[in-house]
Amino acid sequence: MSEQPALPFPEPEGGPVLPPVAAEPVLELRGVTVRYGSVPALDRVSLRLRPGTVTCVLGENGAGKSTLVQVVSGVRRHDDGELLVDGKAVRFRRPRQARSRGIATIWQDLAVIPLMTVWRNFWLGDEPTRGVWPLRRIDLDVAREGAARALARVGLPDVNVNQPAAALQPGQRHSLAVARAMHFGARVLVVDEPAAPLTVAQHALVLRTVVAARDAGLGVLYVTSMPGYAHLVGDRFVLLAGGRVAADLTREDVDVDGLTRLMSGGEALATLTAELRRAT
Amino acid sequence: MPARRVPSRGRRLLTRPSTPAFVGVLVALAVFGAQAPQLLGTGGWASVLDSAALVGIGAVAVTLLLVAGQFDVSIGVLAVASSVAAGLLVTEAGWGIWPALGASLVGALAVGAVNGVLVVLTGLPSFLVTLGTFLVLQGGTLVVTQSVAGRSLVHDVDVAPGWSSAQAVFGSGVMVGDGRFKVSILWWLAAVLLAGWLLRRTRFGNAVYALGGSRRAARELGVPTAGTTVALYLVTATAAWLVGTLVLVRQAGVPVAPEFGAEIEYLVVAVIGGCLLSGGYGSAVGAAAGALLYGTVRTGIGIAGWSPSTFQVVLGVLLLVALLANGVARRRLIAVPRS
Numbered sequence: 001m002s003e004q005p006a007l008p009f010p011e012p013e014g015g016p017v018l019p020p021v022a023a024e025p026v027l028e029l030r031g032v033t034v035r036y037g038s039v040p041a042l043d044r045v046s047l048r049l050r051p052g053t054v055t056c057v058l059g060e061n062g063a064g065k066s067t068l069v070q071v072v073s074g075v076r077r078h079d080d081g082e083l084l085v086d087g088k089a090v091r092f093r094r095p096r097q098a099r100s101r102g103i104a105t106i107w108q109d110l111a112v113i114p115l116m117t118v119w120r121n122f123w124l125g126d127e128p129t130r131g132v133w134p135l136r137r138i139d140l141d142v143a144r145e146g147a148a149r150a151l152a153r154v155g156l157p158d159v160n161v162n163q164p165a166a167a168l169q170p171g172q173r174h175s176l177a178v179a180r181a182m183h184f185g186a187r188v189l190v191v192d193e194p195a196a197p198l199t200v201a202q203h204a205l206v207l208r209t210v211v212a213a214r215d216a217g218l219g220v221l222y223v224t225s226m227p228g229y230a231h232l233v234g235d236r237f238v239l240l241a242g243g244r245v246a247a248d249l250t251r252e253d254v255d256v257d258g259l260t261r262l263m264s265g266g267e268a269l270a271t272l273t274a275e276l277r278r279a280t
Numbered sequence: 281m282p283a284r285r286v287p288s289r290g291r292r293l294l295t296r297p298s299t300p301a302f303v304g305v306l307v308a309l310a311v312f313g314a315q316a317p318q319l320l321g322t323g324g325w326a327s328v329l330d331s332a333a334l335v336g337i338g339a340v341a342v343t344l345l346l347v348a349g350q351f352d353v354s355i356g357v358l359a360v361a362s363s364v365a366a367g368l369l370v371t372e373a374g375w376g377i378w379p380a381l382g383a384s385l386v387g388a389l390a391v392g393a394v395n396g397v398l399v400v401l402t403g404l405p406s407f408l409v410t411l412g413t414f415l416v417l418q419g420g421t422l423v424v425t426q427s428v429a430g431r432s433l434v435h436d437v438d439v440a441p442g443w444s445s446a447q448a449v450f451g452s453g454v455m456v457g458d459g460r461f462k463v464s465i466l467w468w469l470a471a472v473l474l475a476g477w478l479l480r481r482t483r484f485g486n487a488v489y490a491l492g493g494s495r496r497a498a499r500e501l502g503v504p505t506a507g508t509t510v511a512l513y514l515v516t517a518t519a520a521w522l523v524g525t526l527v528l529v530r531q532a533g534v535p536v537a538p539e540f541g542a543e544i545e546y547l548v549v550a551v552i553g554g555c556l557l558s559g560g561y562g563s564a565v566g567a568a569a570g571a572l573l574y575g576t577v578r579t580g581i582g583i584a585g586w587s588p589s590t591f592q593v594v595l596g597v598l599l600l601v602a603l604l605a606n607g608v609a610r611r612r613l614i615a616v617p618r619s
Contacts, residue, residue, distance in 0.1 A: 075500060095502030111500045113493035115560045115613060116486075124490055125501035127483045137481040166613050 023050050024087060026219045027072070027103070027188050032081035034067050041067040043243040044081065049188060049219040054210055056230035057223045058263055059240035061195060065223050066108075068240070069192045072221065073105040074098030085188075096126060104186035106209070108194045110177040114166035119147035121165045122180050150179040174205050189213040193224040203229055227259040239263065297554025297562050300605045301569035304552070304598065305576055312580025319576075319583050326459025327582075332575030333468035334523055336568060338546035339553065340468075340475045341519035343567040346550055347479065348512055349492035349559025350406040352395060354413040355520045356543035361421045362388040363524030363534045367434035368425065376441035377529075385521050391417070392517025396510030414543075435533030450529035464526045468571070471519065476564035484508065492559025548595060549574050552602040556610055573598065 025048040034042040042064045049055050059065050070076035071083065074092030082089045085101050092098045098105075112121050123143050130139045147161045154175045159168070168176065181189065193206055203226075210233050213220050224230050230237060237254065239247040239262055247262055254262070313320050319328070338355060345352055362384040369380035395413055399406045425432055437443075453462040479485035487508040490498040498505055528534055553570030555562035574595070581591045 073500070074502065095500065099502075105500070107497070107500045109494070109497060109500075111494075111497040113490055113497050113560065115493050116489050120486055120489070124486060124498070125503045127486055129483060136483075137477075138483060138486070140481070164613055 023052070025050050025084075026086060027221070028082075028084040028087075029072075030082040030084065032068075032071060032078045032083060034071060034076065034078050040243050042071070042078070045240070045243070045245055046081075047238050047245070047248070049221055051187065051219050052214060052217050053235040054214050054220040054222055054233050055236040055238060056234035057221060057238050057240060058225065058227060058230055058259070059246075060225065060263075063240040064243040065225075065240055066192070067243075069105065069107075069190055069221075069223055072098070072103060072188075072190055074103070099126070099184045099186075102185060102187035103190065104181035104184065104188065105190040106174075106177045106181050106192065108192045110173050112165050112168075112173050112176060115164055117162050118151070118159060118165050118168065118176065119144050119161040121176060122147040122150065122161070122183075126184075147179075150183055151176065154179040154182075170202065171205055174202075174209070178209055186218060188219045188221065190221045191223065193222070193226070193229075195225055207233055225263075227263045228256060231256045231259055296566075297606075297609070298566035298569045299554075300602065301553050301566060301573050304573045305569060308573060308576040308580060312576065312584055316580065316583040316585075319580050322457030322459035324459070324579060324583060326456070326461050328572070328575040328579045329465045330462050330575070331578045332571040333462070333464040334526065335542060335545055335549055335574050336468045336571030337464075337471045337519050337523050337526075338542065339549035339571050340471050340564055340567040341516045342543075342546040342550045343553060343555055343562050343564060344475055344479070344488060345406075345512055345516060346547075346555040346557065347492050347559065347562045348488045348509065349495070350399065350509065350512065351410065351547070352513065352516050353407060353410040353543055354391070354395065354417055355516050355546060357414050357417040357421070358388055358391055358517060358520035359524035359527070360534065361391075361417045361524070362521045363528035364421050364425055364434055366525065367437050367528055367534055368428055370437045370440040371434060372428055377437070377446045378442045380440065381446065381525055384524070385518070388517040388521040388524075389514055392513040392515075392520075393510065395517075396513030399513070400506045400509050433533065433535045437528060438532040446529055450526050462530070464530075467522060467526065468568075471522070472564050472568045475567070479564055484511065488512065489560060492561070494560075545574070545595075548599050551606070552598055554602075554606060554609070556606055558610075561606075561610065561613075 027049040029045055029047050031044040031046055032042055033040055033044055045064070045068065047055060047057075057065055057068060067076065071078045071092075074095040074097050077091060077093065083091065085103070090097075090101065092101075095105075111124075113124070116124070120143075123138075123146075128139045128142045128146065129136050130142075131137055144161055148159070151157070151159050151161070156172055156175050156179075159172065165173065165176065189210075191206060191210055198206070207229060210220050210222050214233070222230065222233065235251055237247070237249045237251075237259060238245055239249075249259075309320070316324075318324050338359070341355065342352070365387055366377070366380040366384035369375040369383055370377055375383075391413060395406075395410050398404075398409045398412075402409060422432060425434065438447075440446075450463065450467075453460045455461075479488060487498070487503045487505075490501070490503050491505060491508060495505065524534075549570040550562065550567055551557065551570075552573060553562070553566030553568070555566065577594050577598070578591055581588070581594070
């Protein structure tokens with residue numbers, strides 16, 4: 001990828017914010033349960049997210065990672081348990097409510113619609129309007145300028161916001177998703193990494209976003225299936241398996257190899273590795 | 281980052297959904313104008329626009345649905361059913377024409393709501409769901425008409441109280457030269473302008489494009505998917521009612537054979553107007569251009585004295601050309617530049 005690494009998050013005034021030690025969690029889950037029919041997709045999941053830290057949520061496909069992201073971002077309501085933002089219990093009915101409480105999400109598919117223009121993508125679901133119903137309409141000038149300004153802040157100053165999003169390069173699409181997520185003054189960033197294999201450059205893009213958000217004082221929930229990348233940036237590691245928290249570890253508890261072993265179901269892989277090494 | 285070339289104005293014009301249809305209109309005018317010069321007189325234009333107006337109102341509604349990735353098979357039959365309902369209320373129950381039209385609008389909206397809610401609740405392809413409504417309406421209209429009126433057509437609706445005002449709103453026309461320009465052309469124009477405004481300028485329009493472009497992304501961003509879908513089917517039902525009403529008032533009756541129940545033609549016109557069947561792409565102006573092309577070809581073939589069956593052949597060829605052209609346009613738009 002030819003582009004310059006852009007810091008998507010403006011440096012806070014007066015240098016980086018160092019969160020006070022043992023800051024109150026900005027986001028907390030207490031025994032959150034989601035059922036599809038009678039099958040729990042999330043089973044009494046608890047975790048805490050403090051400002052300026054990165055919590056990695058790891059797990060195989062079907063472990064409940066996507067459902068967790070949906071609950072936190074307001075796409076799906078949880079059935080039991082509590083979701084707390086700044087210590088207050090909330091129950092989001094729609095993504096807009098989560099965004100207005102400062103929870104921003106970068107989705108696996110980036111939630112970018114190729115055939116729509118960049119500015120329409122940027123505002124989708126939250127368009128600025130003027131006039132009163134039934135004549136209420138999108139404020140085109142505000143929308144175009146606002147999108148251009150927000151994209152300039154994440155390092156895309158020269159993007160034509162009137163072109164379809166399909167014309168953007170993959171890195172630019174990622175930046176569009178970041179710009180949109182951050183637009184409403186986020187304090188929590190949820191990064192849902194695609195399960196599909198990414199190139200190293202694409203991983204780097206995701207990790208830069210995670211680190212920049214952390215340094216700007218946000219609580220980051222980094223959802224991934226790659227322990228190697230998670231260990232590079234994570235302060236805390238929550239392993240999901242079958243919808244439950246299988247392990248909740250800090251950086252001191254575990255190294256990359258340990259994390260990998262845990263992810264892949266423990267000793268089975270270690271034995272396999274040893275056998276293969278002997279064979280060569 | 282290497283700045284991507286900003287597409288030139290000409291290039292943008294070429295990738296508009298409506299451009300091929302407008303080119304088609306010019307070609308058709310040239311071909312049929314040479315064969316039958318009357319086509320280019322006021323009489324010819326009046327009949328081109330009249331033919332375009334009726335199919336155009338349906339096509340613009342179908343365009344909205346197609347952009348959202350949906351379809352409605354029942355729209356044509358709903359047009360027939362709502363005009364029959366209004367006609368029967370007048371001839372059999374003695375209602376005035378305005379209350380009868382009001383009742384048929386409510387009925388049409390109810391059908392639209394059923395379509396929309398079923399599509400949302402079942403999550404099934406809308407083609408199948410509305411196919412069910414189509415069968416119910418088609419059979420139901422015949423059964424009800426025959427059992428209530430004892431025959432399969434409704435006529436002499438013009439005895440109804442309030443007929444002259446209804447005639448003025450839905451059935452009047454202006455003579456210009458040797459052509460009678462009917463008021464349905466204004467209704468068509470209004471429908472196109474309204475649909476265009478909704479699609480390009482409102483949050484509803486953004487939601488429609490998002491639904492067709494990526495349902496998943498729309499959900500993730502909190503676009504109201506269910507509400508938008510139901511609203512779309514209400515819009516379609518209203519368009520069907522309008523077509524039915526225009527025909528009812530013009531003819532003072534309806535034959536209960538769905539001859540103007542032309543959902544296939546609406547679909548063809550919408551696709552000729554640049555809609556992608558895969559959703560997420562299309563425009564109201566495109567639908568208007570498609571309808572204009574339809575009207576030109578239909579009238580041109582009539583005036584030139586070709587066999588009426590030729591029209592179907594030409595329409596089919598146009599559809600195939602449009603499908604190919606739209607496929608090319610889509611690939612050009614979707615093509616992801618490699619980094």
